[in-house]
Amino acid sequence: MQEYSNGHQVDLTTRLGTLVLRNPVITASGTYGFGEEYAAYCSPSSLGAITVKGITPLPRLGNPVPRLAETPAGLLNSVGLENPGLEEFINSYLPKLAQLDTAVIVNISGFSLEDYSLMASALEEHSRPKNRDQARSGGIAALEVNISCPNIKHGGMAFGTNPKSAEAVVQAVKRNTTLPVIAKLSPNVTDIAEMAKAVSSGGADIISLINTLLGMSIDIRTQKPVLANKMGGLSGPAIRPVAVRMVYQVYEAVELPLIGMGGIATWEDAVEFMLAGASAVSIGTANFVNPMAPLEILKGLEDYCRQRGYHSVQEIVGLAHG
């Protein structure tokens, strides 16, 4: 170890095409609220970026309760995209988000191509920093197109499981924004590489994966599904091997930079995703367990690189290939 641990600085800067982050650790949509809730435990200014809860054109109440069931090493959720809607998001949430000293990724969901176009163009107007202070942080850094939510009946995942419509959705967003566009893939498909190629030809700048896996849990006492919505999205360590495999496959299929997620709870998990081909990682369910997880993961990642003599964290991306 001695020869490696020379205490040099590791460059954490993470370039995802034109989206430049101060480090590769991001928080995942739907697990991190609107950036305020966790701020006391884990300062947004120490994160590469935060991703806000999925926004739809109109407000959504979400699904009835229970919305959660814990399963081995994971959890099923059926929140159902509860959100204040585009207008309220722009008026009440965006100004506060713009104050945060971090890159803000806005996650958008829709039920038709028009929904996606409309949101992209409305958010485009608010994407510019308003003044020099905001130039590093303020505004919106990127749009994440959620074509993979398993918790709504129409749209959502339907777009994410058909390559043609996935491509069309990304195209619609691209036409209406100058921001980097991240396409978030659903794991609920037979061929993830095919989906990655589709969003790539649609013009995606970055791919993030994976969203939750469709799952179900039945209470043997009541003999009924635990979730009021019957089915939900599985997240947490249980899905990690599936996510790592998909990141690995997509890295070989397309040239785009990848944001890897799915069950990352420790720095070792983050390293695994980066070796598989992710340039950045997103932390979701682990926040619930340990609000400081993103910071601990970042520190571990940095130490790993330092001890192994890397000068940039990006040097480890994709090393598991070839």
Next chain:
Amino acid sequence: MPEVLAEKVESMEELARGVFRMRIKSGYIAEEARPGQFVNIKCGDGMEVILRRPISICSVDRDKGTFDVVFQVRGTGTALLAQKRAGDMVDFIGPLGKAFHMPENPGRIAVVGGGIGIFPLYFLLKELKGVSGDIFTGDAFLGFRDSASAIMLDDFRQLSGNVFISTDDGSMGFKGTIVQLFGEKAAANGYDLVYACGPAPMMKKVIELADRNGIKCQVSLEQRMGCGIGACLVCACKTKKEDGWEYKHVCKDGPVFWSGEIILED
């Protein structure tokens, strides 16, 4: 301000079969916590359960810098928690949630608790008594399954004017539900304010009785939780709104609500 803390278990005591009182060292919680608030506890270290479990704060000792939680073993998480012994560390986030309303001049107060719902009410009575001293006369209505699960009676007797007890099987006190007993006394005793915590059907009936008798009413709700701090939107509960209803979130907007704010479903 809630904090993530890792503190020492001071003592563990089995109050009834499968019901444990855990005393935890924490000057911070002892100082900051208000009745009705909860802590979100990490029950184990492995992968058997990953999410934290919400447990109400049952009492605090500000001089000794400790607080108590009392919990019933229901599933894997609480079973793991029950294995902790004095000297073990326990990791929790707290104090979380909105506290009960503390009236400046309490007047006639009743608390109605069913099963595990009695624990936050104990903290409430203790604080009310602490503020008002001897002139405080709160009545406690405590419902249990049977005499074996009737716990903390002496603790409540020290704080309350009257302690009314019901058991489902009649093995102690009134045979029937605690709501029936409260219904019999509600009108005659002229309460100004009632606090309720327990199963949803019980709280629904307490709210009806309170409305009928012109008693102000607060309830503490339970819902499954993901994060416990308002970030995941898992813990939704229906609340009234001018033109219908909306979802609020038990961990952040509650767990305590005024009865007029919420819509309870069976």
